[in-house]
Amino acid sequence: MQHPTRTGLAIAATLLVAVACGQGDGDRAATADGTTAETATQATPAAGGRVALEGVPGTAPTANAPDPADAAAAGDGDRLRTTAAALFGTIPERVEELRGQPLSQAQVDLGHMLFFEPRISRSQLITCNTCHSIGTGGADNVPASIGHGWQRGPRNSPTVFNAVFNAAQFWDGRAADLAEQAKGPVQASVEMNSTPELVVDTLRSIPSYVERFGRAFPGQAEPVSFDNMALALEAFEATLVTPDSRFDRWVLGDDSAMDESERRGLELFMASGCASCHNGRNFGGQTYFPFGVIERPGADILPEGDKGRFEVTATASDEYVFRAAPLRNVELTAPYFHSGQVWDLEQAVAIMGTAQLGRELDDDEASAIAAFLRTLTGRQPKVEYPILPPSTPQTPRPSQ
Numbered sequence: 384m385q386h387p388t389r390t391g392l393a394i395a396a397t398l399l400v401a402v403a404c405g406q407g408d409g410d411r412a413a414t415a416d417g418t419t420a421e422t423a424t425q426a427t428p429a430a431g432g433r434v435a436l437e438g439v440p441g442t443a444p445t446a447n448a449p450d451p452a453d454a455a456a457a458g459d460g461d462r463l464r465t466t467a468a469a470l471f472g473t474i475p476e477r478v479e480e481l482r483g484q485p486l487s488q489a490q491v492d493l494g495h496m497l498f499f500e501p502r503i504s505r506s507q508l509i510t511c512n513t514c515h516s517i518g519t520g521g522a523d524n525v526p527a528s529i530g531h532g533w534q535r536g537p538r539n540s541p542t543v544f545n546a547v548f549n550a551a552q553f554w555d556g557r558a559a560d561l562a563e564q565a566k567g568p569v570q571a572s573v574e575m576n577s578t579p580e581l582v583v584d585t586l587r588s589i590p591s592y593v594e595r596f597g598r599a600f601p602g603q604a605e606p607v608s609f610d611n612m613a614l615a616l617e618a619f620e621a622t623l624v625t626p627d628s629r630f631d632r633w634v635l636g637d638d639s640a641m642d643e644s645e646r647r648g649l650e651l652f653m654a655s656g657c658a659s660c661h662n663g664r665n666f667g668g669q670t671y672f673p674f675g676v677i678e679r680p681g682a683d684i685l686p687e688g689d690k691g692r693f694e695v696t697a698t699a700s701d702e703y704v705f706r707a708a709p710l711r712n713v714e715l716t717a718p719y720f721h722s723g724q725v726w727d728l729e730q731a732v733a734i735m736g737t738a739q740l741g742r743e744l745d746d747d748e749a750s751a752i753a754a755f756l757r758t759l760t761g762r763q764p765k766v767e768y769p770i771l772p773p774s775t776p777q778t779p780r781p782s783q
């Protein structure tokens with residue numbers, strides 16, 4: 384293995400080169416047309432432990448929204464601000480388009496109900512909100528989610544907030560977008576344990592849903608379908624964005640939005656190489672890296688049984704490879720890592736330092752970076768609890 388410090392420097396250097404080459408512009412290029420269906424690029428450690436980056440991509444091209452930070456970056460002389468705007472960007476007030484199509488309000492409204500609809504689970508008790516609670520940062524704040532029959536799943540639940548900006552979904556990126564993703568939990572035996580047929584039978588038995596699916600997917604012969612359920616959930620999730628964080632306000636020119644130690648944390652985040660993996664407007668969610676590029680964490684934090692992307696690609700170099708976690712609202716989404724074994728943000732930062740950069744961050748550095756990460760908490764979405772239509776005699780009954 385290469386000397387840790389040198390590897391850390393190599394990553395930092397790669398980052399600086401990326402910035403100098405203007406690769407941070409990926410954000411803008413991707414949102415300009417919003418049509419190309421591209422999944423997260425694979426970044427693998429080249430020989431010698433150095434991380435090879437294929438560009439510094441920004442926003443997933445499935446979601447389209449202008450980034451006001453572009454304007455701020457363009458005219459501003461402040462180097463830290465300009466670099467941050469180019470590397471990360473801001474969260475827009477709203478997402479206007481998905482895969483090049485305007486977001487449909489009828490689909491958003493339907494998805495809003497389905498997100499809170501327990502009858503799409505076999506027990507008729509579990510909803511998306513059970514594990515991605517809107518009131519608690521879009522996550523569940525337990526190490527590994529608990530689903531059907533009180534079973535504990537293998538991984539921590541990532542937030543659904545801003546997930547629309549991720550280049551692919553799940554810790555291992557196995558779903559290309561939110562619509563593909565949404566079919567997973569409904570069927571997973573440890574989550575909602577249902578089947579597409581049971582979901583469709585349930586929704587078709589409730590006249591108000593039949594009417595709403597018809598409105599959301601006009602002109603279709605069978606609007607109530609499993610695929611359309613997933614599309615509606617995706618549309619609703621696209622509204623779960625958290626603009627106006629203190630970091631965003633600072634990037635847009637409000638000097639008072641971040642104090643000195645938070646700005647120092649941002650500088651450290653960029654200079655020590657965190658941003659070579661956590662970039663784009665979600666500060667992650669774009670590319671895959673081994674967890675433990677330099678030093679593999681202990682089995683308590685990185686359980687041996689979960690090989691990450693290897694289970695998706697069956698390629699040896701993908702063992703223990705995971706998506707660089709998106710860091711927006713990270714102060715609200717403890718515990719950390721796919722194993723959910725670390726509760727303290729400072730500790731998570733320090734683990735990243737040794738595992739990914741071969742760098743022992745001292746307490747001051749770790750707390751400055753953590754203070755900076757807390758400026759990424761945005762305005763949380765206000766979501767009204769929907770009143771759901773009653774079942775009918777045709778509605779399947781809950782089962783175990």
Ligand code: HEC
Pocket residue numbers: 498509510511512513514515528529530531536538539540541542543546549551552553554555561564565568569573574575616620
């Ligand atoms: C029992 C808990 C549970 C339920 C119920 C659940 N999820 Fe999840 N969700 C998880 C876990 C755990 C993961 C991470 C799994 C993985 O990466 O392998 C996840 C991942 C996700 C992601 C990916 C986010 C990202 O950044 O990668 C999205 C989006 C999501 N869920 C949406 C939903 C929707 C929509 C529903 C309802 C149809 C739902 N979830 C129901 C636990 C749950």
Ligand code: HEC
Pocket residue numbers: 394434554652655656657658659660661671672673674676705706707708709710713716718719720721722731732735736739740752
């Ligand atoms: C080589 C790429 C890489 C570098 C460099 C890197 N990270 Fe990470 N980071 C990741 C990956 C991959 C994960 C997901 C790990 C897992 O599977 O749990 C992650 C997870 C995290 C998490 C946990 C987020 C959550 O929701 O659970 C935090 C916090 C974090 N990183 C912060 C940092 C900081 C701060 C730095 C710099 C000191 C840094 N990272 C450097 C790739 C990287």
